Amino acid sequence: MNFKIVVAALATLGLIAAAHSQSAMRISISVAQNSHQGVGIDTFAKEVETRTKGRIKVQSFYSGSLGGERESIEAVQLGTQELTLTSTGPVPNFVPEARILDVPFLFRDKAHARMVLDGPIGQEMLAKFEPKGFKALAWAENGIRHMTNSKRAVNAPEDLKGLKMRTMENPVHIAAYKGFGIVTTPMAFPEVFTALQQGTVDGQENPLSVIMAAKFDQVQKHLSLTGHVYSPAIFLMNKAAFDKLSAEDKTHFLEAARVAAKANRARVDEDDAKGAAELKAKGMQVIEVDKSKFVAALAPVNAEFEKQFGKANLDRIRAVK
Numbered sequence: 001m002n003f004k005i006v007v008a009a010l011a012t013l014g015l016i017a018a019a020h021s022q023s024a025m026r027i028s029i030s031v032a033q034n035s036h037q038g039v040g041i042d043t044f045a046k047e048v049e050t051r052t053k054g055r056i057k058v059q060s061f062y063s064g065s066l067g068g069e070r071e072s073i074e075a076v077q078l079g080t081q082e083l084t085l086t087s088t089g090p091v092p093n094f095v096p097e098a099r100i101l102d103v104p105f106l107f108r109d110k111a112h113a114r115m116v117l118d119g120p121i122g123q124e125m126l127a128k129f130e131p132k133g134f135k136a137l138a139w140a141e142n143g144i145r146h147m148t149n150s151k152r153a154v155n156a157p158e159d160l161k162g163l164k165m166r167t168m169e170n171p172v173h174i175a176a177y178k179g180f181g182i183v184t185t186p187m188a189f190p191e192v193f194t195a196l197q198q199g200t201v202d203g204q205e206n207p208l209s210v211i212m213a214a215k216f217d218q219v220q221k222h223l224s225l226t227g228h229v230y231s232p233a234i235f236l237m238n239k240a241a242f243d244k245l246s247a248e249d250k251t252h253f254l255e256a257a258r259v260a261a262k263a264n265r266a267r268v269d270e271d272d273a274k275g276a277a278e279l280k281a282k283g284m285q286v287i288e289v290d291k292s293k294f295v296a297a298l299a300p301v302n303a304e305f306e307k308q309f310g311k312a313n314l315d316r317i318r319a320v321k
């Protein structure tokens with residue numbers, strides 16, 4: 001046999017073996033693929049693959065198939081999973097400084113929140129993840145949260161008293177919702193549909209994007225457009241996995257996350273534009289509320305938050321225009 005051919009054949013085999021041994025990185029979300037977060041991670045995976053000319057592949061996992069958000073963040077911190085896109089719900093358990101972003105009625109609207117997150121305040125916050133074992137690639141968006149339940153129409157804050165609601169595992173949300181008189185039950189997202197279906201809890205709160213993606217209309221009757229809190233999302237990567245990348249690939253990952261966040265936010269806007277009508281068509285009662293009453297009901301809790309987070313820090317966020 002011609003020696004050169006053997007060498008060429010072995011080299012080819014070697015290349016194939018090398019290509020195969022380079023397993024894909026993993027990224028997860030807790031909601032379904034057909035969602036604002038699905039668009040986010042699918043765009044990210046595609047962008048990484050294109051920008052690295054196929055050298056690096058990212059495989060997407062949806063619907064909490066790798067675990068809920070807290071478990072995914074833990075896995076990314078440990079490095080058993082490279083990446084996740086998560087709401088900031090469980091993030092304060094890892095990076096306490098991020099709590100301030102979950103304060104109810106802090107942001108005027110999505111545009112305000114995006115400006116804060118993409119500006120100096122948000123970028124300073126991303127850096128706080130590094131000492132905890134994460135590379136925070138970019139802010140993305142979960143959306144503005146509204147309340148649903150199966151018990152009664154919630155028109156005013158008084159109607160919330162005694163409602164048993166699932167909350168995220170987030171200390172700021174829990175404190176605030178207790179302030180409304182809600183009986184709070186923190187729970188990981190993958191368990192929520194069944195808990196609502198079985199009546200373990202009466203309600204939950206989430207952006208329209210999540211309510212639609214999770215089909216909560218099948219198990220919840222009343223939707224109140226409370227818009228009580230903005231819910232950021234974040235692309236997190238295991239820090240060691242990021243540090244191992246070449247300088248060029250690091251840029252590719254950061255750029256991919258930025259492009260993905262844009263696609264994710266665009267889908268949130270689409271969902272917000274059509275969500276109320278779509279959920280109504282599916283049988284939900286959609287209630288426009290007087291938001292100022294809900295803001296007023298939280299005044300005592302907000303005074304607490306001002307003490308806890310510092311009025312100057314909250315004002316710095318409020319002042320962004």
Ligand code: EAX
Pocket residue numbers: 030031069086087089142168188189205206207210231
């Ligand atoms: O990130 O847990 C939640 O309610 C989150 O909003 C949801 O998993 C999407």
